[in-house]
Amino acid sequence: MTLPVILNLLIASALLGVLYWMQQQHWSFTKRVFAALGLGIALGAGFQAVYGLGSDTISASNVWLDVVGSGYVKLLQMVVIPLIMVSIISAILKLKDVSSLGKISTITISTLIITTVIAACIGLLMANAFSLTTIGITQSTAEVARGEYLTSNLSKAQTLSIPNMLLSFIPENPFLDMTGARKTSTIAVVIFSIFIGIAATGIAEKKPEIFSSFSHFIEVAQTIVMRLVTLILRLTPFGVFALMTQVVSKSNQKDILNLLSFVAASYCAILLMFGVHLAIVAACGLNPKRHAQKILPVLLFAFTSRTSAGSIPLNVKTQTNRLGIPEGIANFSASFGAAMGQNGCGGIYPAMLAFMIAPSQGIDPLSLSFLASLLAIIAIGSVGVAGVGGGATFAALIVLSSLNLPVALAGLLISIEPLIDMGRTALNVSGAITAGTVTSRLMGTTDRETFNSNAEQSLDDVNET
Numbered sequence: 001m002t003l004p005v006i007l008n009l010l011i012a013s014a015l016l017g018v019l020y021w022m023q024q025q026h027w028s029f030t031k032r033v034f035a036a037l038g039l040g041i042a043l044g045a046g047f048q049a050v051y052g053l054g055s056d057t058i059s060a061s062n063v064w065l066d067v068v069g070s071g072y073v074k075l076l077q078m079v080v081i082p083l084i085m086v087s088i089i090s091a092i093l094k095l096k097d098v099s100s101l102g103k104i105s106t107i108t109i110s111t112l113i114i115t116t117v118i119a120a121c122i123g124l125l126m127a128n129a130f131s132l133t134t135i136g137i138t139q140s141t142a143e144v145a146r147g148e149y150l151t152s153n154l155s156k157a158q159t160l161s162i163p164n165m166l167l168s169f170i171p172e173n174p175f176l177d178m179t180g181a182r183k184t185s186t187i188a189v190v191i192f193s194i195f196i197g198i199a200a201t202g203i204a205e206k207k208p209e210i211f212s213s214f215s216h217f218i219e220v221a222q223t224i225v226m227r228l229v230t231l232i233l234r235l236t237p238f239g240v241f242a243l244m245t246q247v248v249s250k251s252n253q254k255d256i257l258n259l260l261s262f263v264a265a266s267y268c269a270i271l272l273m274f275g276v277h278l279a280i281v282a283a284c285g286l287n288p289k290r291h292a293q294k295i296l297p298v299l300l301f302a303f304t305s306r307t308s309a310g311s312i313p314l315n316v317k318t319q320t321n322r323l324g325i326p327e328g329i330a331n332f333s334a335s336f337g338a339a340m341g342q343n344g345c346g347g348i349y350p351a352m353l354a355f356m357i358a359p360s361q362g363i364d365p366l367s368l369s370f371l372a373s374l375l376a377i378i379a380i381g382s383v384g385v386a387g388v389g390g391g392a393t394f395a396a397l398i399v400l401s402s403l404n405l406p407v408a409l410a411g412l413l414i415s416i417e418p419l420i421d422m423g424r425t426a427l428n429v430s431g432a433i434t435a436g437t438v439t440s441r442l443m444g445t446t447d448r449e450t451f452n453s454n455a456e457q458s459l460d461d462v463n464e465t
Helices: 001-023 029-052 058-093 100-129 142-152 154-158 162-169 185-203 208-233 236-250 253-258 260-283 287-307 312-321 325-339 343-361 368-381 392-400 408-442
Strands: none
Touching: 001 029, 001 058, 001 236, 001 368, 029 058, 029 236, 029 287, 058 185, 058 208, 058 236, 058 312, 100 260, 100 343, 100 368, 100 408, 154 287, 185 208, 185 325, 185 368, 208 312, 236 325, 236 408, 253 325, 253 392, 260 287, 260 343, 287 312, 287 408, 312 325, 325 408, 343 368, 343 392, 343 408, 368 392, 392 408
């Protein structure tokens, strides 16, 4: 390890110490996350200013910072499956009417898909407003390689169909799905947990003692898992700091400027869709400003980590402890939202790509037939998109191949992909929370007192030492 790397790590350690001090002083969770974001940006920019883009010193420093950043994300992913299982089973055991499960699922999934189609429309609107096109964009070696990679993965998208999607949700081997082995493992675990919950309620009258024992076991398991989630969430500011430092230190300003129009159009679309989410919240009779304040920490984490699936624990905790949404609905919306109907990755991104590429093939992207086909494919293709890094790529492959557009041209955006993906992921998580909000309000289960409480209130005991 060289001296510059050691100095970098000492500075990073000192800043992590500042975040720990803020926790010890009981600063609010939101303030600590914002502080981590700012410190990460400053350190990442400092690394690049001192050593230059692509420096071996920066790469070596980021390897160690990755232990904190990726390590935190892995810890969150560790508790996703246990959290989903015990929370959904517990929610079903407490339901007076199990038939309401169908209504909850229908409202949640419908909201996710409808908002994804709206996001696609906004993406098309912004692509047209910024006159985006791939015509005239030159390809570097990296972009050509990315195009070849996308083409090599085309077969996976072409074999995708609605029946195959539905079959992939069925947990043929639930224990395998608990390892996250498949792209749809999260949904499979949700379905398995539903069956366990329904089976347990079926013996409530016939074998009340066994049902009582099982209920107590699930209650104990849920208490322990939620405590584990709380302990891990305390590390959020540290994870955000490390992840943001890595992103900024590796960002190429020249590439961003070359594709500035796409970056600007993408973030305009993302911000407009955030506005749609808040409008939906307002239509549900809730204060959109308070809603935005309360979900900000989880959005910042999603922004820096770029993982919808890894955001599930913080997503659920935010919905239940800040928005007053029942645990069952919160787990449904967070889980489904990480695997389908992603507003950013499954809606805005593929719509803008298709709009950009169509003219290069002599297709009018504003023709009614093209737009109708595009929106229909996006609605269907948004189901089953993996909630991890790369989900947007898979969604783009589905849409572009279905429209017979060259997928290799999507490689032109590789240099700005991380920057765009940050905003897309935050929008995905916001969409999942919106689905939970809508479902809870329509089911009449939202705790208004919790929602109307102070927006700066900590996430349960996350701030405890």
